[in-house]
Amino acid sequence: MSNVIAVVNPKGGVGKTTSVLNIAAGLLRYSDITSSVLTIDMDPHGCLSSALLGKVDGTPSSRTIFDILRRAITPQDGITSTVFQENIDILPASPHLESMAKTQIYDRLKKVTAALSSAYGWILIDTPPNMGVLTMNALAAADYVLVPTPINGLSVGTLRKLKADLEAIKSNQNELLQMLGILVTMKDARTKLDEKLVTEVEEVFGTDALFQTHITTNTKVEEAPGAFQSIYSYDSSCVGATLYRDFLKKEMLSRLKTLEKRRAELIEARY
Ligand SMILES: Nc1ncnc2c1ncn2[C@@H]1O[C@H](COP(=O)(O)OP(=O)(O)OP(=O)(O)O)[C@@H](O)[C@H]1O
């Protein structure tokens, strides 16, 4: 059974895709749970697909998640190998996903992840910068949600809205959805986090929601996807690689163990 993680933030350019790439690669390198990772690109812009498939011009793939969602092909037929050194698979994006954004279909992706759950240890879903139908599908399919954010651009209003959206998903589509946490990205290494904002984040999402490891702004992190590599193969000793590795090994994997136990309890209480 896979752990399904949706990477979500309705704001654009906050490090969602970068985090999906580096966490997917990191899970293959540093997680002992299993070595198989599938990524799903639910963003019609397809930045994750371009990086993982080594596409300079961003031409869409011939078999995409859109074809799977509209049931033209099976989930298995959409699985595409990537050019990354790590053994990551992808269900690539399509610009046609935009047309699905106009529908009211929320549960289609859940069926796709369920169908592939036994084949992968991890499924990571990248989402577009809005809380529309495509992101809702990701949240309905996910066990856990990770929110990357450059904290200085974060407002309490945005946080409260996000919390309300997650609660709505839990009530309507996915009662087992759990918050994995908030990952600070693109932080200026010299600037301290605003204490007031930290308190506000803790008020909304709980005291342990914010991960202690902060990904600082790092040129190598920005360059690696353009070279079609994870940060670990691009420069394994750079600050960005160290931080993503620390986040994964010291925080994310142990947090997931706790949440998995909680999930098992919730399932037991339910049935
Ligand atoms: N730690 C970092 N240091 C420097 N640049 C970064 C870092 N993380 C992300 N970036 C850069 O910031 C930009 C936005 O990142 P990314 O594409 O991951 O965000 P996103 O949330 O997926 O954006 P969108 O919502 O548009 O899909 C990219 O150019 C990326 O290379």
Ligand SMILES: [Mg+2]
């Ligand atoms: Mg993105």
